[in-house]
Amino acid sequence: MHSFNSRSTPPTIGEYLLDKLYQAGVHHIFGVPGDYVLRFDKLIEQHQIKFINTTRENTAGYAADAYARLKGMGVACITYGVGINIANALAQSYVESSPLVVISGTVGTEEFKKHTTMHHLINKSINAHGDRTQLKIFKQVTVDQGVLDNPETAASIIERVLNSCYSNKKPVYFEIPRNLVDFPIHHIPILSPFTYPPSNPQALKEAIEEIQTIFSSSSKPLIWAGHELLRFDLSHLLLRFAEGHKIPIVSSLLGKTVIDERHPLFAGVYQGGMSPPEIIQTVEQADCIFIAGVVMHDLDTGIFTAKVDHRKRIIANSYSLQIGHHIYENVSLVDLIKGLQRLSFQPNSTAYHQPRHTYLKTNFEPIPDAKTTTLRLFECLQSHLSGEHILISDVGDCLFGSADLILSQNSFIACPYFASLGFGTPAAIGAQIAAPHKRVVAVIGDGGFQMTAMELQAAIRYHLDPIIIIMNNHGYGTERPLLEGAYNDILNWNYTQITQVLGGGVGIRAETEKEMSDAFQQAFSRRGTFFLIEVELGKTDFSPGLKRLGELLGKVVKG
């Protein structure tokens, strides 16, 4: 076992990369071994970082993505060529700003000089140094890339690429020829901490002054907070600002739990026309909206129907700041949120929002023989959730149902923007490894579960105890209201029997409220084993949110 500080001689390229990752808080690497990456896998085994096997590449990516959202950085490690299977996990991390690092072993530089047609190589984008196809593919879905084929430059490339990951909160990619893993770099490098690019101080000052003016003339200001505040660890600063001026906050769905949802200033998850009416009402009453770290994608664009004067709309992202119709350059989100603390204006006196926590129902009384429904499933789930839980949602009605849960700060992981069906199970594994003292609860539709179900193997192998709730609505329920067809049906599995295949875990099927309530009770009161709870739902038992979404999207799909 070695770590950065204990080395007295220059580390190898592989060691240096692992040391830097460990320093950044990465204590686990998810992956699938393969001959081009075995040397690096061996090095992980000899390091303090622990290797976690997934059954395949894209689930390694999903697990590392969830890990990254909780720990600030996550790593997946693959072999060349077939490692292209991880491309979608990179795309999701790119779109949803998750600091995922993908490391691929590749053919040795000396081997490649002898034979360019090696197994796993694609040879479409070949140059003198190697096959560049995988690099070119991953360039499309990463912010920076480094090929570590030169001991002279490896250390500086590692520094640059990892800093790009840190400062953008987006994925990066490394490629290491297998013969260079153990090659020493030429000096013991200086340990430079990660940095953000500095803002232009004059632009920052001007922006803060303009925001001061806008807030001062507003009687019903609102903050719409997004996932970037979570990624850049700015939630507490934003909350302090909101508290100082009594400004209500809504969040995006991707940014759900950016602040504690039981906080009196929190008004709910805002998703445009899909939101519950009281949340829409709050947003539409606001006369000034500070939109911080939100990506306004199609499902959230209901905002444009709200009656907020453009001059009173501030859109702050990691990559741009827009006030009204003008854009500030070189004003970082980090500096801006810090700068808000200097604002001075009268606290908002009109309590025009309905605090979200007033909708919280902590008690669930099962009607014993009543058939389980989506609505009651989430009511039952809500009654068990506390600050010790992390909620994972897959894509589908599980997501729309989860949106309405009232959760504690930074305790929700989902992919509502890129929407990779099947994210739930591997994300639950990644999250449970990242946060062993919390309990992970995942809600997953049957369609999403079938994509990645068997990643539950890791729960047994690494002694993890997530609670997996399968919402079995017999097919791609989200698509039925859009355009129905047999393609929306899937084979109905005996889901709980997966515990028999894996040789562990507790599987329970619930058809009535009593069965569901008992199953949840048992699962939430017992740690040390994973639970797989299948809740039977009707084919067309949609959550209210899904019904509203279906109406909106159905028009587009059917033409």
Add this chain to the structure above:
Amino acid sequence: MHSFNSRSTPPTIGEYLLDKLYQAGVHHIFGVPGDYVLRFDKLIEQHQIKFINTTRENTAGYAADAYARLKGMGVACITYGVGINIANALAQSYVESSPLVVISGTVGTEEFKKHTTMHHLINKSINAHGDRTQLKIFKQVTVDQGVLDNPETAASIIERVLNSCYSNKKPVYFEIPRNLVDFPIHHIPILSPFTYPPSNPQALKEAIEEIQTIFSSSSKPLIWAGHELLRFDLSHLLLRFAEGHKIPIVSSLLGKTVIDERHPLFAGVYQGGMSPPEIIQTVEQADCIFIAGVVMHDLDTGIFTAKVDHRKRIIANSYSLQIGHHIYENVSLVDLIKGLQRLSFQPNSTAYHQPRHTYLKTNFEPIPDAKTTTLRLFECLQSHLSGEHILISDVGDCLFGSADLILSQNSFIACPYFASLGFGTPAAIGAQIAAPHKRVVAVIGDGGFQMTAMELQAAIRYHLDPIIIIMNNHGYGTERPLLEGAYNDILNWNYTQITQVLGGGVGIRAETEKEMSDAFQQAFSRRGTFFLIEVELGKTDFSPGLKRLGELLGKVVKG
């Protein structure tokens, strides 16, 4: 139900694409629905082509790849963004020359004008017409691409791109904005048949003459036949040539079963130093080698140690013809193999090869209580195989063991060059759908099986009856001799319990020869249900071929 010939009015873009595919022999499309592709999925449902659901995108790609290898073209259909999950299946099809067509629905052109930040979009390579990220990724692993966003050009793009797929036997990609699926094209197009690019007749004549000279002066000629002969349907022509001149034939592993392996001229699968000694001996005795449709990748390069004068080496591929040290341009493999029929020289009189069929053991006598071994598994399997079977192999020792089986013509599907672990199960599904009157038998290691096991759902849903044989050697057996570590271990599943999860199929676990023999007997004598036979093997019970490979590769990996 509509087909090309029955239309009296111009078809829509979607109908035209489906009609052309149907005409090309595509009767099934594999896919996962999603909102951007639902319109197209609906159109498939209304067409003669049948939609086959897989649980996820890359398995749709693998199944369609196997289908393509048997039917001449295969299609997978996905939604935008998360469809990137199919990239690796495209890469494999590209490398191993399988005519796979991937069709992705995408955001409507009118929607995109309003909002560029739609769910599933990546927005890294955006232009006025849409998000080009997925297109750029797939460009790296396809030979041609078409975006069908214009009814004026759609028909000609469909013609061009499908002809590229046909003439190169490599994958292509289509993208259709969802609002254009039902848009009529502007005329009823002419049904042009697929074509190959013509050869230069003078170059072809000169090449044939040179080959005639080489063969005439050779006393021990040999043909090394590869997968391109299968893809371009040239096996029968090559065999006729070989028979006319009594030339022995070896095949590559990727080209295994290019001719019937029980044919007296067939000498075995040649894989360089990994081959059984009698096959190496045959190749090393040859004084002239015609290498047809082989990609000489690393595992096959043992050829370069054979004592064949470069002047007597002819390397013919779809993309080039090399004789000695010179290259002919514009001589197609199709025209060259046809041209061979005109050669006139004395038949080979020296029977220097050992016909492969002399090694065929059709009888298997189990030693009842003996523990199952890899060697005996393949002996038992061989005794059951006949012309009615198609053998699928995943990657790993299942592949090296399969290499030695003696099979009938065009009855073997595997990916020994690109080596996507997990190909076996979805390939078995794709093959069984492509060839319903044959019986599909798949040998799959436990590591590969865990990647894609649940695609067996399709066996139940679509009433398929493949025989799946799991070689359970408890981990990534192929990697253990290279560099051992805990990363090569996997969780041991109760594999046969998967039949309980899926609610069908027959699961049998075999630890002794008697159990294995009985299980095979039962499976091969009964159609109408899939069989899942787990054969217990020792962790280090490697096939002879794997042992030799491990020695070769271990040196490279360990450095």
